[in-house]
């Protein structure tokens with residue numbers, strides 16, 4: 001049996017967002033500018049995170065543009 005010692009995952013959290021002019025190129029939904037915080041975890045222990053601002057789709061969650 002193979003045991004995976006390292007379990008790496010990444011979570012993405014939208015901290016706050018407000019609607020902005022523009023539509024999603026994938027689904028045509030409304031866009032909003034949001035502060036995104038992503039956290040990389042190893043074995044459920046956070047060891048690296050960063051936050052940035054991005055324009056995302058409020059409907060499908062696609063990142064349309066990141067700063």
Ligand SMILES: [Zn+2]
Nearest residue numbers: 024027057060
């Ligand atoms: Zn979309």
